[in-house]
Amino acid sequence: MATYDTLGATYARTRQPDPRIAAQIHAALGNVTDVINVGAGIGSYEPPQTVLAVEPSRVMLAQRPPGSAPAVQAVAEDLPLRDNVADAVMALLTIHHWSDLAAGIRELRRVARRRIVILTWEQRIFREQFWLVREYLPEVSAFDETRAISTDQLVDLLGGARREPVRVPHDCTDGFGAAYWRRPHAYLDRQVRAGISMLSQTGEDAIAPGLTRLADDLTTGRWQTRHAELLTLETIDVGYRLLVTDL
Structure with a gap:
């Protein structure tokens, strides 16, 4: 399977933190004094209290902006x-890339003193709700x-957690999987797709027929007619969830 050394080259252009999602993540972290970001990528959503980022990909580390927290190349499982070592540990849209989920969660619990914050998604909801x-x-x-990974499984591994829905704004600036739910033409852009792991890792050949149908439906107006109600919404819930564990 491809890694972020090949998939992550465009992240600095297409994956800019969304301020509304950032506010929810920072509120979940609370009044902690120091934070470690595991699976940190280019540093999106890191609060000012971040003291260290952990990221396995050299390509992602190289895209961290000047002034970011110090970073180390390592994996969540070790x-x-x-x-x-820190009040809080956060892991945002990363756990699905880990090779050993249980080991990674044990490590988060080991290094955090007070709180763990994980951003993930509930696959059943995503599959049913995202057009x-x-x-x-x-x-x-x-x-x-x-x-x-189901949130039920994560809650069990974490030893308990509260779950917060993360609604996606219609003009979300962070180009993750469902960010363009009200801007369907964006999914026809190869550079946008390169910043979305579920599309990049499925492969262009596999998704080409569906994208051709989408382009045709946008041209004819079928998509707009089918999703007229969707186009009136400001935010939607397609299954993204924050899990917050107090230790």
């Missing part, structure tokens, strides 16, 4: 950190089934 995978790209949904 964090090069002592026990109870792109439901109507055009079932291949993507099938791929996600191989890596998606």
Whole structure:
């Protein structure tokens, strides 16, 4: 499977933090004094209290902006950190890439003193509610089934957590999977797709027929007619969830 050394080259252009999602993440972290960001990528959503970023991909590390927190190349399953090293640990849209989920969660629990915050998605809701995978790209949904982790399983591994829905704004600036739910033409842009792992890792050949149908439906107006109600919404819930665990 491709890694972020090949998939992550465009992230700095297409994955800019959305301020509304940032506010929800920072509120979930609370009044902690220091934060470690695991699976940090280019540093999206890191609060000012971030003292270290952990990221396995050299390509992603190279795209971290000047002034970002110090970063180390390492994996979640083997964090090069002592026990109870920081008030909080966050892991945002990363756990589905880990090779050993249970080991990674144990490491988060080991290094955090007070709180763990994880951003993930509930695959059942995503599959049923997001028109792109439901109507055009079932291949993507099938791929996600191989890596998606239920929030029930995560809560068990964490030893308990509260779950907060993360609604996606219609003009979301962070180009993750469902960010363009009200801007369907964006999914026809190869550069946009390169910043969305579920599309990049499924592969262009597999998704080409569905994208052709989407382009045709946009040209004829069928998509707009079918989703007229969707176009009136400001935000939607397609299954993204924050899990917050107090230790």
